[in-house]
């Protein structure tokens with residue numbers, strides 16, 4: 236027998252293999268759904284068939300032991316069927332409602348809380364951070380864990396005016412759509428990479444370092460007689476690309492890296508159009524393991540929203556209704572020059588009227 | 595194996611009600627690579643700085659994407675995680691699994707890697723975190739034998755993703771999972787062999803709620819919508835009102851075009867002014883539903899800030915029926931890719947490319963007619979570069 240052929244370009248497995256029978260049968264034929272309680276919903280098909288979903292939070296970073304535990308739970312309660320959501324929650328798909336409570340009990344016991352539906356905070360989508368990315372200005376998992384330990388009641392309850400979506404990214408590359416979230420927590424570098432001129436010639440190809448910079452900020456230079464590069468600091472937007480191709484250009488900086496907070500973005504079209512998140516808190520220090528400053532501000536913003544927004548209003552809709560001056564007043568965030576855009580088309584965000592609340 | 599690393603700072607993050615990634619890491623603390631990872635991460639927490647570097651292309655034979663090379667910059671101290679590469683595995687559409695499929699992935703990953711995963715990565719792939727270079731080919735062989743393949747990375751078509759769509763959502767205006775699978779299979783070469791100026795993401799959302807954030811995160815967003823009348827079951831509306839929903843305040847007054855009227859027993863909609871925002875449907879899921887003439891709007895050009903600032907995508911095709919084999923769409927995509935591949939600059943996303951050359955010129959190049967649905971307002975500046983279509987007699 237000949238050696239097995241090396242398979243390539245087969246693509247992902249066909250999803251049909253993984254669908255529960257009730258889904259296959261009622262595909263495209265769902266009629267309505269209802270949230271039965273936080274973390275549990277039922278979808279009813281035109282045929283009258285029902286599928287129950289139990290949603291639980293995961294930390295996104297999952298051990299294979301946990302995957303096997305989830306698989307066992309799916310076997311026990313769901314005929315082996317489960318899925319994940321775009322926000323890193325796991326959903327167990329049941330047909331027998333009698334299995335809902337025992338499943339919830341097992342999930343809760345193992346530390347995976349059930350919730351995240353409706354007018355609540357769903358899981359925080361986030362990035363790799365210090366666990367795995369080279370350009371991270373902060374850790375991701377640790378900040379997210381710290382925030383969600385504090386906001387946990389809003390995951391297991393449904394007491395917010397509307398949905399609240401929080402996202403986290405550890406640098407401006409923003410893996411994940413943090414820039415259109417109700418609250419976006421974003422790691423920021425605040426200085427151009429530091430060049431280790433003795434290592435550049437050994438570790439890096441100068442032409443590829445120069446080419447790597449999207450803004451043309453890196454140019455060849457002779458330093459102390461040796462070939463190296465220099466950075467035009469005003470042109471650097473801290474993307475870390477040069478560091479990606481040249482480890483001697485370290486973008487990470489323990490003293491000057493930190494975290495910023497942005498508010499009022501959304502992707503859904505409900506009521507108002509999708510919008511970007513806007514700068515609220517420009518810079519907070521990295522303070523592991525619990526990042527109290529970041530947690531404190533996020534919590535404060537959530538509470539402010541919970542107290543003041545009208546039913547169904549998202550964070551950005553509420554702020555637009557009351558106006559940004561009042562938002563800064565209510566939140567106590569000091570307004571600074573950093574809040575005023577100075578990038579391309581910056582003038583579009585200047586106020587061009589005297590419609591001002593004068594109190 | 596080296597001694598178990600002490601992690602007093604990380605241990606703090608085992609406490610509290612939210613699931614702990616540190617607990618997940620520690621479930622593999624006996625694996626040397628994870629033990630060293632814990633040590634290195636603790637160091638990052640002490641020093642407030644990351645300790646990874648990129649350096650060196652790694653991958654599997656014949657593929658240019660799907661593996662991200664990752665190396666420790668403290669290799670002498672943490673030798674077991676010196677090489678700690680990421681594999682992106684193309685997820686099944688809608689992120690549905692059977693327990694056996696999950697076990698298969700877990701078993702392969704236990705044999706060859708750290709045992710750490712992300713379910714899922716930002717783009718949607720299954721992420722396997724922490725492989726040594728020599729393990730990549732064996733992992734790939736086992737994954738493909740089990741029916742899985744790598745996803746995208748670098749300047750290629752990235753792994754497409756979609757919402758749960760018609761599998762479990764009554765609002766899905768087309769078959770998102772079917773479309774996602776179809777396009778993914780069609781573009782295997784573009785997915786695995788980077789040949790574009792930069793990345794190109796496709797995302798499929800079944801309705802304007804856009805649960806996959808396609809408007810913000812994809813170069814091409816397929817967002818389900820409909821053309822005919824919203825379906826209203828007034829008995830259901832009355833039931834909701836009796837159940838405590840303030841129809842006037844919560845529905846009519848929050849409609850962006852104020853196209854609804856409620857007289858206490860009937861909800862009337864001026865459908866010609868409905869912009870399909872989903873608000874009334876979201877609040878009254880039993881009583882109000884999208885119409886039957888369903889399809890999708892296609893938007894183009896979203897991206898995160900790097901390089902020229904973040905962009906939301908903008909309307910490109912206001913409505914199209916989404917029916918396999920999607921030939922018109924694929925034809926359109928090839929025209930876009932041809933133009934962008936030829937004239938786009940290195941690391942210029944298609945959204946930035948369009949901004950540079952102008953949407954009008956872009957449309958002309960790919961042979962699509964401009965329509966007013968593409969803009970929020972016509973230009974207000976008079977700097978128009980008139981072409982030959984304005985004749986000397988002054989007639990357009």
Ligand code: SF4
Pocket residue numbers: 362363364368369370371372404405406407408409410
């Ligand atoms: S956001 Fe930046 S630092 Fe974080 S994972 Fe993505 S590229 Fe890496």
Ligand code: SF4
Pocket residue numbers: 427428447448449450451452453466470471472473474475476477478486
């Ligand atoms: S961090 Fe980015 S912008 Fe700054 S020099 Fe490096 S490549 Fe250029």
Ligand code: SF4
Pocket residue numbers: 757758759763764765766767799800801802803804805806818
């Ligand atoms: S985007 Fe729309 S169709 Fe898709 S899951 Fe969300 S609500 Fe349902």
Ligand code: SF4
Pocket residue numbers: 506824848849850851852853854863867868869870871872873874875
């Ligand atoms: S879908 Fe939106 S625009 Fe249309 S009637 Fe309902 S609330 Fe109004």
